[in-house]
Amino acid sequence: MVKESFIKELAKILGRENVLSARKDLLAYSYDSTPERGMPEVIVFPRSTAQVSAVMKAVHREKIPVVPRGAGTNLSGGTIPTSGGVVLELSRMNRILEIDSANRRATVEPGVVNLDLQNALAPLGFVFPPDPASQKSSTLGGNVGENAGGPHCLKYGVTSKYVCGMEIVLADGEIVELGGSAEDTPGYDLRALLIGAEGILGIVTRLVLNIVPLPETSWILLAVFETLEDASQAVSDIISAGIIPGALELMDKTSCWVIEQSISAGYPTDAEGVLLIELEGLGDSLDRQAKDISEICRKNKMRELRLAKTTDEKAVLWQGRRGFFGAVARICPQYVVMDGTVPRNMIVPALRKVGEVAEKYKVTIANVAHAGDGNLHPLILFDVNSEKEKKAAKEAGKVILKVCLDMGGTLTGEHGIGLEKLPTMKAMFRPADLAAMHRVKSVFDPDSILNPGKLLPPEEDGPHHEEKEAPA
């Protein structure tokens, strides 16, 4: 329980305008896009590392849970304050501290919105490659918290590849530097632990990011197929031909239809499979790439091919894909987003299975996928007012995750475990694997005050010490 006197102490550290505790404010921080709910007791907005550290010292003394939060756009319930306590929102630490293109580095505070950084980089001819579809609102600290991906991660890799250094505040308020601007810092790669840790190991208060020059040219191909199977086979064939486009996104008929209801991206609404393929690189090489890819698509019975070269045309095509989750929410506010990821050559059978599951459980599934990486996003739609539909959606989701695991895949490619996928962790990891993760957690946050109840299933759920091995 957070006492009134504690809230006063926080106000003293941060200034009253940076502390919220009115019921309407608490309510606003009690939910996200998942159906889960949890009321915080106070919300704080630090403006500096020193303030974060002071807040952590205070909560550490009182052993009060803290949920670090960026923009709260994560899709796994990761910022829901299920144990009450403090929500520590970093959105006011939103300064770009330095852009140093000669060194290919940008230094930022964690609350900087991904797109704001991109907009500052573009005039200098640079880009920060991770580009989650939520980039208009998600923060770089949140991108690190989830190890976010995005369409262009096919060619460039995910967030973990672009974090060189970070400053973090530990659960007890200690400030620590990990990595740095120079490469290959000796010692353990503790950055790697923080990236994708969903706020359970420490609070990121500064980031040194790797930025790269923008590609010289980019084109978009929109390839239209009569069946989803043909479209996914084309993806598989492009990848196995050794072609690595900038992005390779797949959308099914339902998705295209949903998008066209609120965004006029010009996607066909009568085709079962559509691929959005971005080619990029030196101008000289794009003709060849386009030719090779269209040939593969044609072999897979492509019905239509469009080529966009101008900035405006390309922007419209991207707007559709990037606006997908929002567009769905407008039509059906409740849905389960899956994030299962399979080996790249399993995309055809995986999507086929998803189709079978939809039929069996009588649920509507809209499919988008970062297909080149095998990252599926089946969206299971349901009517909140129908318990039966809700249950069917949940069941279908479980089956789809199992399908992904059975194919050698993973529970989540980029959205994280959070609260939502916690019950499935044991299907993927053995007790010894989870025990090792708990060891790491206990080193960083022995009292378990940082985002408790997320990412790691509680230890007492099962024995974790050495599995007894049969004697040889």
Next chain:
Amino acid sequence: MDKTASPEQPALGPRLAGIVGPENVATDRQVTKTYEVDGLVPAAVVFAANTEQVSQIVKAGNESGASIIPWGSGSKQAVGPCLSSADIVLCLKPMNRIIELNTGNFSVEIGAGLSNAALQKQMGEHRLLFPLDPLYLETSTIGGELATNASGPRRAAYGTARDIVLGITAVTPTGDIIHTGGRTMKNVAGIDLCKLYIGSWGTLGIITEAVLRLFPLPEVSRSLCLTFAGIEDAFRLVARLLISPLTPGSVELIDGVAGRNSAPIGDSPLAEDEVRLLIDISGNREEVERHLKEISAMAGANQVRHIATLEGEAATRAWNAYRGAHQAVLSAAPSAFQGKASVPLSRQADMFKAIKEIGQKYRVPTGIRGHCYNGILYPYVVAGDDHAVSIIGDLKKAAADLGGFFIVESAPLPVRKSAGALPRRSDRALMKRLKTEFDPNNILNPGKLGEGAD
């Protein structure tokens, strides 16, 4: 220290033999002597054939308090901080299988004892590339490369192990078998222990298997060999390249001193005061042509003395000679040492000059090799032991002043003992706690984490 005489030992030998079979344990000093490391001769050398055996050996080590030194090919054993104890050398060489090649997913699962060269060769037959290319790739094992986060010229285009490894199976210091990561390109389930194991130098566990990313072999490869009279010109070209949309495969630098003992790197000799950039350009035909044209033009604008475009055998010879330079310098001067300076990209020329000035101050020749796309320079200092410590002190200061760091890698044992410490950092205490949590008995590579860690 050397625990050969400790009372547990007699029981340990038979116990190890019980796990791996007597033919896979050596206690004969003639054999164990060849595994001497940091002046320590192990009491036993054990060869493990699978992850279960490794787990049991580690458990046996814990029970008897014997330290265990994981061993691949041994190429990096004499690099970095010194061990404080070495009772059992655990060699993973027999675990050298390709467990599963998945060409459609561009991934391969391997045993940690497989050598890089053997993997490259087999992948080449499928027109696939495993991009990790550290110095000793002919002999070094993948497990050892991951444990030491080894890298080579290709890191400019493909990144380092953390960008290439999809999954790792490891045995923890208490003998648990854990699986981290997986086989998908993207995976954010759980805490990313996979990357923690990369570069942990065998102090947090023993990597026994790994799933690696593969890439298509490029359609065309060419190498540009550019010779400059001065370092400014070479680094001006690098700076231009770094802000351009060009994407060379590697951009390596070597000076005449570092290259003086090796076969010719390229088509012409390299004078002691010259520097050479060796640039790999790989991709499709159109891309490669554009790169060759533009980089040659940039070189022309930066007072290049000599340009050669190499392909096929000639290119391979140049790259092999470049790799060979390291060992050639060290072998020619047994008192020489080699370190690693990492600085921000734009400070590489400053670091280069600082190294040369320090060399002049102590009147010792210095050679330099480097990864210009990563801000990493490897100085070779041909010094007698008496100056080495002061020189290292100066190098550490110079690198720190430029916003980076300097560490000693290969050096005579006394030099490593007195100057091998890693830079002091605020994350040191966390690392120590992690080591203690994972390895409460401090039996895996004790000492290797460096200064004050154990």
